[in-house]
Amino acid sequence: MDEWEEQETATSGTCALTSHTSNAGTQGDFWSSDRGEFQRGRGGRGRGRGGFKNSSFSGAEDSANDGDSQNNTAERSSFSRRGGRGRGRGFGRTDHGDFDANEENGDHTNVSRGRRGGRGGSYRQGGEQGGRGGFGGGYRGKDEEVFAQGNQDTPAEKTDESDRPRVTYVPPPPSEDEESIFSHYESGVNFDKYDEILVDVSGTNPPPAIMTFDEAALCESLKRNVSKSGYVKPTPVQKHGIPIVSAGRDLMACAQTGSGKTAAFLLPILQQLMADGAAASCFSETQEPEAIIVAPTRELINQIYLEARKFAYGTCVRPVVVYGGVSTGHQIRDLSRGCNVLCGTPGRLLDMIGRGKVGLTKVRYLVLDEADRMLDMGFEPDMRRLVGSPGMPSKENRQTLMFSATFPEDIQRLAADFLKTDYLFLAVGIVGGACSDVEQTFVQVTKFAKRDQLLDLLKSTGSARTMVFVETKRQADFIAVILCQEKFPTTSIHGDREQWQREQALGDFRSGKCPVLVATSVGARGLDIPDVQLVVNFDLPNNIDEYVHRIGRTGRCGNTGRAVSFYDPEANSELAQSLVTILSKAQQEVPSWLEAAAFSGHGPSGFNPPRKHFASTDLRKGPQGGLFQDSSVTSQLAAQTAADDEEWE
Numbered sequence: 058m059d060e061w062e063e064q065e066t067a068t069s070g071t072c073a074l075t076s077h078t079s080n081a082g083t084q085g086d087f088w089s090s091d092r093g094e095f096q097r098g099r100g101g102r103g104r105g106r107g108g109f110k111n112s113s114f115s116g117a118e119d120s121a122n123d124g125d126s127q128n129n130t131a132e133r134s135s136f137s138r139r140g141g142r143g144r145g146r147g148f149g150r151t152d153h154g155d156f157d158a159n160e161e162n163g164d165h166t167n168v169s170r171g172r173r174g175g176r177g178g179s180y181r182q183g184g185e186q187g188g189r190g191g192f193g194g195g196y197r198g199k200d201e202e203v204f205a206q207g208n209q210d211t212p213a214e215k216t217d218e219s220d221r222p223r224v225t226y227v228p229p230p231p232s233e234d235e236e237s238i239f240s241h242y243e244s245g246v247n248f249d250k251y252d253e254i255l256v257d258v259s260g261t262n263p264p265p266a267i268m269t270f271d272e273a274a275l276c277e278s279l280k281r282n283v284s285k286s287g288y289v290k291p292t293p294v295q296k297h298g299i300p301i302v303s304a305g306r307d308l309m310a311c312a313q314t315g316s317g318k319t320a321a322f323l324l325p326i327l328q329q330l331m332a333d334g335a336a337a338s339c340f341s342e343t344q345e346p347e348a349i350i351v352a353p354t355r356e357l358i359n360q361i362y363l364e365a366r367k368f369a370y371g372t373c374v375r376p377v378v379v380y381g382g383v384s385t386g387h388q389i390r391d392l393s394r395g396c397n398v399l400c401g402t403p404g405r406l407l408d409m410i411g412r413g414k415v416g417l418t419k420v421r422y423l424v425l426d427e428a429d430r431m432l433d434m435g436f437e438p439d440m441r442r443l444v445g446s447p448g449m450p451s452k453e454n455r456q457t458l459m460f461s462a463t464f465p466e467d468i469q470r471l472a473a474d475f476l477k478t479d480y481l482f483l484a485v486g487i488v489g490g491a492c493s494d495v496e497q498t499f500v501q502v503t504k505f506a507k508r509d510q511l512l513d514l515l516k517s518t519g520s521a522r523t524m525v526f527v528e529t530k531r532q533a534d535f536i537a538v539i540l541c542q543e544k545f546p547t548t549s550i551h552g553d554r555e556q557w558q559r560e561q562a563l564g565d566f567r568s569g570k571c572p573v574l575v576a577t578s579v580g581a582r583g584l585d586i587p588d589v590q591l592v593v594n595f596d597l598p599n600n601i602d603e604y605v606h607r608i609g610r611t612g613r614c615g616n617t618g619r620a621v622s623f624y625d626p627e628a629n630s631e632l633a634q635s636l637v638t639i640l641s642k643a644q645q646e647v648p649s650w651l652e653a654a655a656f657s658g659h660g661p662s663g664f665n666p667p668r669k670h671f672a673s674t675d676l677r678k679g680p681q682g683g684l685f686q687d688s689s690v691t692s693q694l695a696a697q698t699a700a701d702d703e704e705w706e
């Protein structure tokens with residue numbers, strides 16, 4: 058056991074099991090792809106709003122199981138901001154042990170909006186690690202970051218008499234084999250059509266776009282790696298984004314799903330680091346990366362890391378990834394081997410900063426991928442904490458880059474806090490628009506008929522690789538069981554699964570061992586999986602942005618794809634108007650019944666409606682700039698609604 062493991066063990070505490078556990082076991086059995094058998098599901102979760110919590114717990118989301126951060130402070134009573142699975146807005150004095158700007162300032166008395174406080178709905182005694190929302194773990198973000206729970210089936214060990222498990226999961230190391238590092242799927246027949254998409258760059262003095270990778274003046278090794286990745290010509294977001302980043306400008310970039318946003322920020326960053334001779338140093342206990350990239354889910358940040366590793370192959374630039382559900386000690390050891398580009402989910406990243414393992418003074422680039430998600434209520438406090446962390450250069454002294462396929466107006470407004478005033482806004486196509494290579498179909502169906510519809514659909518599509526999106530984690534397991542019973546090899550990914558299960562599920566889906574993946578919103582954004590031919594919205598999401606991201610898991614990189622959504626008039630009427638807009642903007646047929654529903658007065662209405670509309674351009678162009686969004690929608694409310702999607706059952 059090394060220093061870090063000891064530390065983890067020493068500081069682990071109890072996982073509160075005191076909240077509602079009435080759901081325990083209700084997830085039932087599900088087919089385990091990894092074992093080829095039915096497996097006992099885990100217990101359910103606590104529910105209820107705004108549970109009062111008297112607890113303190115460690116680290117950020119991810120580190121919760123790994124023990125407290127070094128700067129953990131005394132336990133404090135509070136309505137927890139993070140505790141449990143809350144939708145409540147607790148008066149949150151944060152009591153977690155991760156790095157917190159307020160805590161740093163000695164300010165523990167601020168009243169903050171409860172981010173997810175108290176879903177557990179239970180009073181919890183102030184146990185060292187209390188407040189995780191009942192058995193099954195506490196919820197952290199909409200998409201992910203559920204504290205991993207103890208589960209006899211997992212590699213987590215019990216660490217002390219309190220029975221709190223410690224995450225010991227160490228993911229298999231990524232392949233060193235050059236062929237698999239550079240393996241990629243082919244761009245599709247519509248790749249060249251990207252050139253026809255209208256591009257709008259707003260802001261002062263944008264640099265001219267490049268037309269070829271040669272014009273990007275990449276150094277030899279990077280050029281070689283780009284070519285080995287199968288990239289022949291840049292996509293529009295790369296043509297415009299690469300020179301903007303290389304010119305040192307801040308950027309908010311919006312381009313459709315699957316159109317190469319990752320390389321649009323990675324290539325110019327890596328190019329600059331290579332040109333400056335950046336080289337990872339393994340001699341320092343505190344690593345000082347030049348670039349920090351954040352993304353909302355573990356799987357996505359790992360994917361970005363693998364892309365960075367691929368492009369940096371054979372160079373002195375060393376990317377590292379940190380995310381939750383994995384042994385902290387393992388990640389600290391990896392960090393200590395040197396780090397120029399640090400990819401992380403917010404919680405684990407903040408935890409590493411809090412532990413003094415990551416210094417920020419050398420940060421030149423801060424990238425928010427899925428930036429609208431990173432700035433909605435779920436993650437915004439973490440982002441503010443990150444930019445307010447000691448050593449982090451001010452926005453004037455770093456380059457901040459934001460990428461997403463959706464950028465609602467309210468989030469754009471918020472994003473400006475993180476960007477220099479002269480940031481450029483790059484819009485490729487319609488901001489918030491769906492990928493035009495995805496054929497979108499809607500089936501009007503009651504909730505009771507969905508199951509049969511799904512089975513019929515899957516029978517008709519044969520072994521097409523399919524992602525099925527559902528609203529809740531329990532539903533994900535339930536549908537997976539049913540599909541397995543019907544002989545569709547199926548796996549599932551959601552926030553109640555252990556990290557090793559999530560990774561295995563994704564692996565089985567990628568490899569085709571399980572051609573059907575049932576997912577909650579944790580799988581909606583960013584995942585780039587080859588040959589996903591069909592996306593099924595078994596349950597439509599609550600907000601239109603999530604719809605756009607979900608269907609974007611197919612039809613990527615010029616390939617065509619198909620999305621079938623089950624529209625339940627009882628539950629989805631508020632989304633109808635936005636769906637009609639999305640369909641029309643993507644030049645797709647709008648079913649007459651959907652049009653009728655859209656104009657039957659069921660649009661977003663009332664006080665505090667959730668986000669149902671999308672922005673179509675740079676906010677700075679003003680109200681006449683073509684914004685579709687209802688300006689009464691506020692980010693927090695919209696985000697809260699979004700956050701509820703998965704969690705409220």
Ligand SMILES: Nc1ncnc2c1ncn2[C@@H]1O[C@H](COP(=O)(O)OP(=O)(O)OP(=O)(O)O)[C@@H](O)[C@H]1O
Binds near residue numbers: 291461462
């Ligand atoms: N210029 C290019 N030529 C060929 N393939 C490319 C090019 N750029 C990106 N790709 C490939 O296209 C796929 C999609 O890219 P990427 O994941 O970056 O999309 P994205 O815009 O970030 O999507 P999302 O919005 O879903 O996150 C990846 O497999 C990537 O390797």
